[in-house]
Amino acid sequence: MTVVPMENISQMLMVLVLATAAIIIMKRDIRSLIKTYAFQSLLVAVMAVVFYIETGIITLLLLAILFTVSKVLIIPYFMGKVQRKLNIKRDVQFHFLSPITALIVSLFIILFVYLAFTPLIGELNRFNSSLFTLGVTIGVSLVFMGMIVIFTRKQTLTDVVGYLTMENGVVLFSLFLTELPLLIEILIIIDLIMLTLIATILAFGIDSTIEEFHSRLNPFMHPKESAEKKTEEDTQ
């Protein structure tokens, strides 16, 4: 049995994160999109644990716990709930790029990011050259791939997944580049949860006028009352 070094594990994790980003660009089923995002966040959390074992910085372990609780459990659970209420199963409309074109474009983005970061490697390198290059390239590419998801998809829920992918990219990038204080990370996570909350609630009526919005939102916020109201209206 070969011994797998830590560096190798984190490389594998990063490569898997990239694969999940590709799946997020391609997938149309919103439930599996959310699951893929949860898996991606889990990979990032595991990577933080790997770094903790390697460097012994306790912040990384706390970060991993924070990620697991917020991004693997809370946010996907909440989004799944909203998705069930909205009763939208698929996102089949695309702006500007079809998923396949988007995937090919993101290939060029990865190449470009790699070429852009090569001159900086000597100055920014924190751990080890090859790991750093791969991590930074994948982190920044992930941000761009999230952006592609945001502008190619029409459903708001998918856009939120794209935004969250971008955030994962930033986290990946920051894991390699510098160490953010835990407080800032916590604030970012709280922001993230709030933003997901607001964005998914807005998803109920983001394509409606303000007048329509309340009538669309109310059945979801107060299902009982509106059901009673509806039966009243029906009887009248």
Added chain:
Amino acid sequence: MNILLLLAYGIINTFFVLLVSPLFISLIKKVKAHTQGRKGPSLLQTYRNLAKLLKKETVYSKNSSWIMRATPIINIAALLVASLFVPMIYLPEPTNLVGNIILFLYLLALAKFFMALAGLDAGSTFGGMGSSREMAISALIEPVIILVFASLAFAYNTVSIPDMFRGALASTVFDPVILLIAISLFIIIIVESSRVPVDNPETHLELTMIHEAMILEQSGKNLAMMELSSAMKQLLLMGVLVNILFPWGLASDFSPASIAVSLLAFLVKAIILAVVIGLFESSCAKSRFFRLPGLFAIALFLAMVTLIIEVFA
């Protein structure tokens, strides 16, 4: 001595592929049946089918030409030769063997080409439909296959499959790009062995069938040869994936003990892969024909990323 060893390798490998490949067809069927709550056919069912078909008479359509007669033989011959390239249980010593991945892929393509021709040959509507679909899919998946194997060649700095396995066996650390290649190879296995998101191997439903439509006109011994060759193709591709991702156990010396260990190890690994394929097949529905490029694009993307990492980083 060396020549004898090579000869032994060729005989062992070819017979192993020939004998074991139907087992995996039944195994995947069994896994799928279990996920659907059925008992499923016995593991020996594919062997029984083949034995029965071999006893039956071959019927040719009046309109068919020599292509119909030659195709099963060309198919099985191409696959038998191709099976020499993929060491399943015994890795021969590095020699100046003729042939590399390009020849391997072309042999598979040759078999596929003649299968499509035979589909057209009898002049039945289903055959033509199947051939047309198969060629449309091939036109999309072949570049991906070439890219995946090219990235394998870059990862191991060689174009010979035994040397790749040797590289995989020798490497002490797990190269992360292999993971990407493995996902792409998995997709290729799904496409090439006509499995669920692409084709449905179970039905003869005219709307969906691809592979089955092409061999609809085959009968008797010829049908047996066609089915055996598609089972062999599946096992060969599975062998490439298994021996690159988990090379442990692959025997590189020719002694009965290590061969036996290697045989066991390969069977365990391949059975796990077959179960994964069966579960994957059960977990997704057959997708619409025009959505298939999406599946191929993921394989293409991962192969390209591998190339970027290998060439630049």
